Amino acid sequence: MIPAPFDYEVADSPEHALELLGQNENAKLLAGGQSLIPALKLRVSRPSLLVDIGRLSDFAYVRDAGEQIAIGALTRHADVNADPLLLEHCPIVARAAGMVGDPQVRHRGTIGGSLAHSQPGSDLPTVILALDAELVVLGKSGERVVPAGDFFTGIFQTAAGPDELLREIRVPKLADGTTSTYLKMSRRAQDWATVAVAAVVGRSNGSIGKAAIALTNMGPTPLRATATEAAIADGASLEDAAELAADGTQPPSDHAGSADFRAHLARVLTRRALEEAAAR
Amino acid sequence: MAVATDTEAFVGASVKRKEDASLLRGRGTFVDNLTLPGMLSMAVVRSPYPHARITNVDLDAARAAEGVVAAFSGADLAGDWSGPMPCAWPVTEDIKMPPHFPLAADEARYQGDGVAVVVAETRALAKDAAGLVEIEYEPLPATADVEKALEPDAPLVHADLETNECYVWKLETDDVRAAIDAADLVVTRRYFQPRLIPNAIEPRGVLAQVGPTGDLTLWSATQIPHIIRFTMQLVLGIPESKVRVIAPDVGGGFGSKLDTYAEEYLAVALAKRLGRPVKWTEERSENYQATIHGRDVVSELTFAATKDGKITAVKGEMTCAMGAYLQLVTPGIPLLGAWIYSGPYAIPNYSVTFTGVFTHTTPTDAYRGAGRPEATYVLERTMDALAAELGMDPVELRRRNLIQEFPHTMSSGLTIDSGDYEASLDRLLEILDLEEIRAEQKRRREGGSTTQIGVGFSTYNEMCGLAPSRILGAIRYAVGGWDSATIRFQPLGSVQVVTGTSPHGQSHETTWAQIVADELGVDVDDVEVLHGDTAVSQLGMDTYGSRSLTVGGIALWHAGQKILDKARHIVAHQLEVAEDDLEFANGSFAVKGSPDRSMGIKEAAFAAHAAHNLPDGMEPGLEATATFDPQNFSWPAGAHAAVVEVDTETGDTRLVRYVAVDDVGAPVNPTIIDGQVHGGITQGIAAALYEEGAYDDGANLLTTTMTTYLVPSAAEVPSYETDRTETQADNPLGVKGVGETGTIAAAPAVVNAVVDAVSHLGVTDVQMPATPERVWTAIQEANAK
Amino acid sequence: MRRVALTVNDVRHELELEPRELLVYVLRERLGLTGTNVGCDTTSCGACTVLVNGESVKSCTMLGVQADGLEITTIEGLARNGELHPVQQAFHEHHALQCGYCTPGMVMAAVSLIEHGEAKDEDSIRKGLEGNLCRCTGYHNIVKAVAAAAGAR
Secondary structure (H helix, E strand, O other): OOOOOOEEEEOOOHHHHHHHHHHOOOEEEEOOOOOHHHHHHOOOOOOOEEEEOOOOHHHOOEEEEOOEEEEEOOOEHHHHHHOHHHHHHOHHHHHHHOOOOOHHHHHHOEHHHHHHHOOOOOHHHHHHHHOOOEEEEEEOOEEEEEEHHHHEEEOOEEOOOOOOEEEEEEEEOOOOOEEEEEEEEOOOOOOOOOEEEEEEEEEEOOEEEEEEEEEEOOOOOOEEOHHHHHHHHOOOOHHHHHOOOOOOOOOOOEOOEOHHHHHHHHHHHHHHHHHHHHHO | OOOOOOOOOOOOOOOOOOOHHHHOOOOOOOHHHOOOOOOEEEEEEEOOOOOEEEEEEEOHHHHHOOOEEEEEEHHHHHHHOOOOOOOOOOOOOOOOOOOOOOOOOOEEOOOOOEEEEEEEOOHHHHHHHHOOOEEEEEEOOOOOOOOHHHOOOOOOOOHHHOOOEEEEEEEEOOOHHHHHHHOOEEEEEEEEEEEEOOOOOOOOEEEEEEOOOOOEEEEEOOOOHHHHHHHHHHHHOOOHHHEEEEOOOOOOOOOOOOOOOHHHHHHHHHHHHHOOOEEEEOOHHHHHHHOOEEEEEEEEEEEEEOOOOOEEEEEEEEEEEEEOOOOOOHHHOHHHHOOOOOOOEOOOEEEEEEEEEEOOOOOEOOOOOOOHHHHHHHHHHHHHHHHHHHOOOHHHHHHHHEOOOOOEEOOOOOEEOOOOHHHHHHHHHHHHOHHHHHHHHHHHHHHOOOEEEEEEEEEEEOOEOOOOHHHHHHOOOOOOOOEEEEEEEOOOOOEEEEEOOOOOOOOHHHHHHHHHHHHHOOOHHHEEEEOOEOOOOOOOOOOOOOOHHHHHHHHHHHHHHHHHHHHHHHHHHHHOOOHHHEEEEOOEEEEOOEEEEEEEHHHHHHHHHHOOOOOOOOOOOOEEEEEEOOOOOEOOEEEEEEEEEEEOOOOOEEEEEEEEEEEOEOOOOHHHHHHHHHHHHHHHHHHHHOOOEOEOOOOOEOOOOOOOOOOOOHHHOOOOEEEEOOOOOOOOOOEOOOOOHHHHHHHHHHHHHHHHHHHHHOOOOOOOOOOHHHHHHHHHHHHHO | OEEEEEEEOOEEEEEEEOOOOEHHHHHHHHOOOOOOOOOOOOOOOOOOEEEEOOEEEEHHHOEHHHHOOOEEEOHHHOOEOOEOOHHHHHHHHOOOOOOOOOHHHHHHHHHHHHHOOOOOOHHHHHHHOOOOOOOOOOOHHHHHHHHHHHHHO
């Protein structure tokens, strides 16, 4: 319940944050702290320096960016959850943000922090992956854009290097006829997902033409249910396609469920998400 | 101000709580809130291994660290103990009772066993230094499984005992075998009840101060300040007369604080050595290893029955985890259910056998219900199993076996003073509307819905109100089960009550005031209740086992009678009438037939203090103490029902309704009773659906934090429907215990409902807790048959 | 050590803090505001909930140094002129506390929920309190109290 000692610096700009990060090998970024501080309290994380970027208020925004909605990395879950632009154009992000943790966590936690933490049971990485969102990463040599599919590289690991920071998330405005659903099963309301499914479904002429499906807690990172997606593209029934949802996944076994049970849940939840999206 | 309009104004009314004023403002006195000058912080270094030989403890780095005052190993402190930590309930003559000291010196026997201790200027520095203690361990094999621990080649928890079997305790009537042989039908079922971690939201905390003359003041988050007082003499040699134990505001206990713990003795020993106050505050994940667990029982229950559903015999074999050591009442916990494996039913033949087993785990002890949930769970699950075998409605089967007449002596030997079990069941069915639930269930089954509905019942009784001292003696409990109360009129008429009970959420400050206000005809606001400090409350046996009202509350009533007797004596003397000519009502003694000649009890109190004109030989003052030793246990009972929805594709189970009808005797404060029932039910639901303290095959605790041990929140449970039926208990207030009823009744009701929801798919059992995976797996296995 | 200024219950404090000091310990041990309790070490139980700039936050999951320049309200700051806040009063009226240990955090979480208009009905109140654990009351009377306080607003 008491973190090991560390140094602490407040970044007054992203560049300042990068500079501070560069000075210390064992430095970590602190945004809302809702993933990091619990790890500090149990001393499973022992950084020597925390670089607090939580005061960079310029990074908390949701903006119309043409074909996309741009979300500042420091936008809090509670604000993402209630954002009118997102609710209109990409509601799955807003809804999933409302399922993160509990109200207190959503008041402090940020979308960028959640994505950069890359916890396998976390909701927003999966949604971002299903949306083929883009992540803007800032490094010493400037910004680069990482597709969501390349961002999550392992448990607590992302494509953002130790001297980079996540600056913005760009999610697509969903076209008319495209629906999205995030179905989550967890033991208690406040818990990580046992399994969850994000489905973004495009319909034409009353039938599903294209579906992007991503899974939570079915492996070290969020995963696309590629076999299901391919089957749908090939015209398979939703039911048959959903049967393939767990193919190629590596779900964990823990107190919330065995790997086999998770695979089963992935299939059921995928079918339900597809059916729900199709019925809208 | 509340005003008594007649003598029955307060008892039976939902008087608002006196306790709330400070707690709602954040002005509670929980131990961690207390600070003393010069206070040090203590941290305990615990074994990461479930079983290991301790080959070296190196404290040099810790001692050299910033702010560290001292650090000790178990061997360093071995001379500080005048005896091992006590177990007060050696349930059999040949029970194995291995010595248990506050720190392990040679061998760690469970993950979390204390091995070293560090004391520093602050909490943070103590924690930092604890991380610098270097201990060499030689890991040894371990097991957390009660049945595996009894196998011949099992790793031994205490090698010198040459067995992990702690005791075997049996209670049997003569003709059980014959009854089973003669039965139309015999049903045997096996159950596993998991470990439960009590999770009082306040973890434990201790603050010890030892003065220059060896006088000890110990603040502890405990349910049992009086019991701790005498254990301080046993373990530390400090005479009870020099010990003051204070239980300030205590943030829940549920049995986990009905114990004396290593950290209490360590803090005192170190405060004594160092001459400075020592505080220790438990962290939650530490609590999961260092504070007792409950349940962890494998049971096999057999019913013998006639074909028309009369149960003729019950036979149970229970294998019960003790953990690595015996805590205060560890071996006795299973026995608290031993007489009620027939529950509310008249079953003529009876046999129960309990085998206590050591495993390499945190010790078990009392957790809400303590022995009675274990009994009620297997009994009520097997009632449903028998009903299924007979093709009989589970409600009808229960009704046919309910005890009809009271007092009733059970085949186990104890006598139930009062009850009307069928009345509770009838009222439950009225509220429930079972017909509509069954109709809905039929619709969903026929429609092939993936959301099935189930209803489960639990008719229960329990023995609580611990306990008649003579019976406790007969079952080898070390001390008595009486309690005490003092009522003291101050000169100007306000009333102090000193109780031997030690509330930690039970609202005694309010309900005790209600009892006294009615009995003495004063206002409830005139009464202040003092508790939880052995310097104030010299006599008492504390709060556990739903005993406070039926033992301490009755002691209070008797003290009130003594006050009335003395006051009557004074008034008769002053009014110059015979005592028999006085009648007492509304706080005043009046001469029969001359109501204008009267004297109020407050005036009598003043007269007693002034002592100007007292009867010859009477001592001044109006104060009385009574101790009360009950002649029987308390026997609350009731009928509960749960309605669940089960997602048959995912196993996800949601409790949608819970109805409880309880007979807890005459209600003192209905709202407070409801609160006890709500909380109790929720802990039963938690056991049925969410909570399980799990160990791996090597006895490593898997559920190490609140993120994996799933205490439910408001989002997981519904609002409850509660009601009461009432039969008067055989005591002056007619009251029965209520603290544990909900927990006892709820777990089987909920699991019965889960099984009912999917019984049409062939499911006959789901192991508790009925997790989504267990429910789904049960459906798959039934499908495969 | 780092110098910070924070306002707690309308009183400004300037403090030298170690960066690792959690806000809850700053409140409890530096400022003596022991009404905010600690019930777990994993951001699960919510006993330590306070308001930070008007929003419920678990003070065990915020560093004291992060509170620099912010306004904190604890349970001690809720009652005004000796009068209980409507949520506190509703907890009293509905017997929504027993041991009282989770109560400060539960009350602060409820105040935030109500202020944000998120205590609309039983379902939203129950979901809105998902981050606060109580072991005594079974939540029944807490939900009633929060509904009453929300309705009275």
